[in-house]
Amino acid sequence: MNLLAIPARLSCLDATFEAQFKARLHWSADTDxxxxxxxxxxxxxxxxxxxxxxxxxxxxxxxxxxxxxxxxxxxxxxxxxxxxxxxxxxxxxxxxxxxxxxxxxxxxxxxxxxxxxxxxxxxxxxxxxxxxxxxxxxxxxxxxxxxxxxxxxxxxxxxxxxxxxxxxxxxxxxxxxxxxxxxxxxxxxxxxxxxxxxxxxxxxxxxxxxxxxxxxxxxxxxxxxxxxxxxxxxxxxxxDMIAGPSEILVLADGTTPADWVAMDLFSQAEHDELAQSILLCPDAAYIDAVQEAINRLLPAMPRAGIIAKSLSDRGALIHTRSMEEACEISNRIAPEHLEVSSREPHRWEPLLRHAGAIFLGAYTSESLGDYCAGPNHVLPTSGTARFSSPLGVYDFQKRSSLIEVSEAGAQILGPIAAELAYGEGLQAHARAAELRLATVPDMRKPQ
The missing domain is CATH 3.40.50.1980 (Nitrogenase molybdenum iron protein domain)
Structure with a gap:
């Protein structure tokens, strides 16, 4: 099978990086x-x-x-x-x-x-x-x-x-x-x-x-x-959410076998041609090794055609100045799945603010989370991890506030509520609070 999967090769050192980066990330949730x-x-x-x-x-x-x-x-x-x-x-x-x-x-x-x-x-x-x-x-x-x-x-x-x-x-x-x-x-x-x-x-x-x-x-x-x-x-x-195409971002320091990372990129690319697989790494030689592994491993994959199109159209291998910069870019992407493929994953985890799920260490493949690790695999996509969370028990519950004001509490809260209610021009709100006071004020006239 003669298939090529050539993810975009980007470098943070390039003057055109920002424009290329934004173009590669773009995806619209608008439906036909x-x-x-x-x-x-x-x-x-x-x-x-x-x-x-x-x-x-x-x-x-x-x-x-x-x-x-x-x-x-x-x-x-x-x-x-x-x-x-x-x-x-x-x-x-x-x-x-x-x-x-x-x-x-x-x-x-x-x-x-x-x-x-x-x-x-x-x-x-x-x-x-x-x-x-x-x-x-x-x-x-x-x-x-x-x-x-x-x-x-x-x-x-x-x-x-x-x-x-x-x-x-x-x-x-x-x-x-x-x-x-x-x-x-x-x-x-x-x-x-x-x-x-x-x-x-x-x-x-x-x-x-x-x-x-x-x-x-x-x-x-x-x-x-x-x-x-x-x-x-x-x-x-x-x-629960409106899900976009599946995503994986691998943040690598170059210590994980390149074949492992290539296969992790495949694991999301095989879902769909619109899926996105991105590698962030400060080691240019390691990025070369991952690209070589992609070329070598791809022909044996049953869904090679889908993987090739996904990686070529939406994938990216990004050379960063440092792991710290890689973490900053990861936070901008806010990926669905984030693998910290590093010898020191807990060094970098505190710098990561936005992700649906964070997979720490070389042995933690994203696929384990999909099936059996325990945390939920229904995750926010398309940058929505900036403000939303994985599916969880809390999505199947609702919350009601409980308020039981004592007689003593009504004397403290009543004047506060009344003052604010009069300020909003809501006389009945104010009087409802005042009627519960030990000494009930006369009805105030509107200003």
Whole structure:
């Protein structure tokens, strides 16, 4: 196979670096106008016709004809049978990954997902009540690829959070069901599962139909139609994020075998032609070695064509002046996956502020995080790690403020609230606070 993967070779020493760097990073989240209109039509149709519309679109887009939605629902017995049908090695791997993901999210819940309260000096109680969502929907991609790991990463934190019902939707084109995905649903404790996908599945979850229950939040990745649908139903339901193409940034000091780093760059490039793989390194000779490894290893990869296009169109090998500068550039990129492939990863980690997940040390390949390390692999992309976080237990909970003001506290807080309320011209707000004072002031006249 005669394929070339030539990532852009950039240098921070070059006067044109900034322009080249920005051009290489550019990606637009805007969806094609035709897709947006088609999705709007599908959502409206499902909202109006419910199950009938979902059946029509499933037949049209997935080639799966069903007389009723009951035929598209997977029973718990089917999920269990799928689990029992896969090879023992796959069963054990699923269960081991699920245990690690569950353990991590249980620790996360303990650290950041519990209710709390305190009383101040006058006896007023203040706090926060944390409660789980009642019902969530998880979208699992089908078609070109199947992702049992996505089932674990979405369903398990929802379970740990205490969500009562977890509804999974997964397209099965032409009725082809992936046993590993169904087995993962069984291991993760999915409540109900439907073999539907696309914008129609998002609509069914968001609005509810006679068969598909309306959920409170939808999580999980999908294609452009799914992403557009999730954007449009936000507000009716919550969503996790609008994900862009997959990304990896390797921050290397030149001590990791070049083949390892080349394969780590491949690990994201093989997802999709739009995926982005970037290397930052202060050692020019090491960058040469990585490029050589890319050329040598690429022909043997089953998805070589996708990798080659991804690396050539969006990849970059960037020569920096120092590791410190590499860290600064990493913070500007705010990557989804950040590998610190260094002999001293903990030296550089404090300098790194923005990343979906940080993988420390040469032995911590990003792929371990995708499957079984424990932390969630649903991560912010396209620079959104500057302000958002990985999917977690907290995404399946909501918080209510708790306020119980004592009689003594009302004497302290009442005048403060009244003063500010009068300043805003809200007389009823002010009087509501003043009526609880031991000595009630006369009604003030508006200024």
């Amino acid at each position: 106008a035709h897709i947006e209109q088609r999705v709007a039509d599908i959502l409206a149709d499902v909202q109006q016709r419910g199950d009938a519309a979902v059946l029509d679109y499933t037949a049209r887009f997935d080639g799966l004809n069903a007389a009723s939605m009951a035929e598209l629902e997977l029973t718990q017995a089917e999920l269990k049978a799928a689990f029992e049908s896969i090879p023992a090695a796959q069963r054990e791997a699923l269960q081991a990954a699920a245990r690690r993901v569950r353990t991590y999210h249980e620790a996360q819940k303990k650290a950041s997902g519990e209710s709390w309260s305190y009383r101040d000096e006058d006896g007023t109680l203040l706090g926060q009540k944390v409660t789980p969502l009642d019902r969530v929907g998880i979208y699992v991609p089908g078609g070109k690829a199947a992702y049992p790991s996505s089932v674990l990463m979405n369903a398990i934190p929802a379970h740990v959070a205490g969500v009562g019902e977890i509804i999974m939707v997964v397209p099965t084109p032409r009725g082809e069901k992936n046993a590993l995905v169904l087995a993962a649903a069984y291991v993760a404790g999915v409540t109900r599962a439907f073999t539907i996908g696309g914008a129609q599945a998002v609509a069914a979850l968001a609005y509810g139909t006679a068969t598909v229950p309306k959920v409170d939040k939808i999580t999980g990745p999908g294609n452009a139609y799914v992403a557009s649908a999730k954007k449009r139903v936000f507000g009716t339901v919550g969503i």
